[in-house]
Amino acid sequence: MSVAVILNLLQTALTLGLICSLTVLALFLSYSMLNVCDLSTDGCFTLGATTAAMVVLSGHPYLAIVAAMGAGAMSGFVTAFLQTKMGVDSLLSGIIVNTGLYSVNIAIMKGASIVNLNGTDTVFSGMRSILKESSLLRYSDLLVGLIFVALIIVFLATFLSTKLGRAIRATGNNPEMVKASSINPVFTTIVGLVVANSFTGLSGCLLSQMQKSANIDIGTGMLTIALASLLIGSTFMGKGSIAKRAVGMVVGSVIFRLVYMVALRFHMPAFMLKLVSSVIVVIAISTPYLKQRYPMLMRRLSHKKEITRRMEKEGEKNA
């Protein structure tokens, strides 16, 4: 395999990692900050992709970004509204929205389950024409991903240190305290999920523009993949300032894609991606739990041994 091929693969992995890291940043807000596991992520990602694809088809790749983020925000609002105002359990409201979005996404694609963007202008082709003369042309896709990720990280770091951002962080940390600070946790939950899902929508938007197609399955498994990336990221850079942790999320996402790429090179079939991400999530979540249980397990074992040893001794005496 030549160096050029490797570089090319590396760039694809990096770009994918960056684009999907926007979903990881969405979970960083909803899962790590608000402490809500937003199960509508898959559907919302697809929503961003399909909305963007349709707007791109009509010739407005940049408007597609706004449309996808708006669609994501609306989906986030519905999820938040169900769990804060309608008495639906937070996990359930995510699943409900996710299911509903399947129909919405097909409807957006006018009844089709796939939309092709071959030959239409996208954000990526726009970047390529800007960089036509420059030596950076080879990295134009990567650059698009970098720009969006940088923008979102700067936004997150600024937003989370405002009064509203602090209140959102505290909502996941100690909702009683939020009330005591005369802030309604319902409000912060809604704002948090709206902002988070607009990132997810953006993530889907960029992926469909890069792949030049959107289909109904584009977001399947995104939640687990993003969670795996989030957990990888927080083992490396889980402490410190918000900006540092947000960068950690991106690093996690990129690492995930790189590992996946290497695995593909070693002939792991592509369809294994989702199983691998599931296993990573299980390992990352269970390890701390099992570590905590381990001493007790050992104690029980040694206790049992001690008892048998004593009983044997008794038996010897009696004999």
Added chain:
Amino acid sequence: MLKVESISKTFHPGTPDAKKALDNLSFSLEAGDFVTIIGSNGAGKSTLFGAISGDFLTDQGAVYLDGKDITFDLAHKRAKYIGRLFQDPMKGTAPGMSIEDNMALALGKGGWLSHLTKGEKQDFRDALSVLDMGLEQRMKQPVGLLSGGQRQALTLMMATMSNPKLLLLDEHTAALDPATASKVLQITKDVVGKRAITTLMITHNMKDALSIGNRTFMMESGKIVLDLDKEQKKTMTVADLLEQFKRQAGKELDNDRMLFS
């Protein structure tokens, strides 16, 4: 200042577990009053605080703060005027956020998108230096790293920072070791005295109840059975108080925590 007008609250009405926690209870406070509250387990002390701060709506009656009817205001709205501390030091602060972030939330100033100013950060440090716990050097550290006493002192600072009209202290020193408890209590007296904040304090310590503040309520079965003013408190001893309780409530005072203090 604070006027509580014949409020009642029954939990689990119509079931075998029905419990009348507040029974037609009324009282009113002057600005600057510092009231200590004692009573048996389940006398309704914490329920009274819940009713004042809006954890639940009362079945009947009304609550007025500064002449304003707050009976149907939600808890987070009332929190603008009412500061509250719980027995559990973990309750009042967000453990995963820094001291500075916690104080910024409690300050509650500015618009939704406002950032902390340098002056505000300095104010936080000044407020904490009064505690003499070295917290002003640890502004960026997560609150989860502090001890229970430090967290409670911080919560007290946070609760009084925005100059509340009313401060509710629900046995806020009970979960601390004796030395820390007396320190936090001293800080409480200083802060409340200096700013003349109207305060209600539930305590299980009879001596504290008599020596602190200018009024003492004794509660039993959702009612205030004894209301001592400043003069009466001066002449009263703990033994007198127990005797009084027996006469008013028709039974011995049985607060398991009181027996040990």
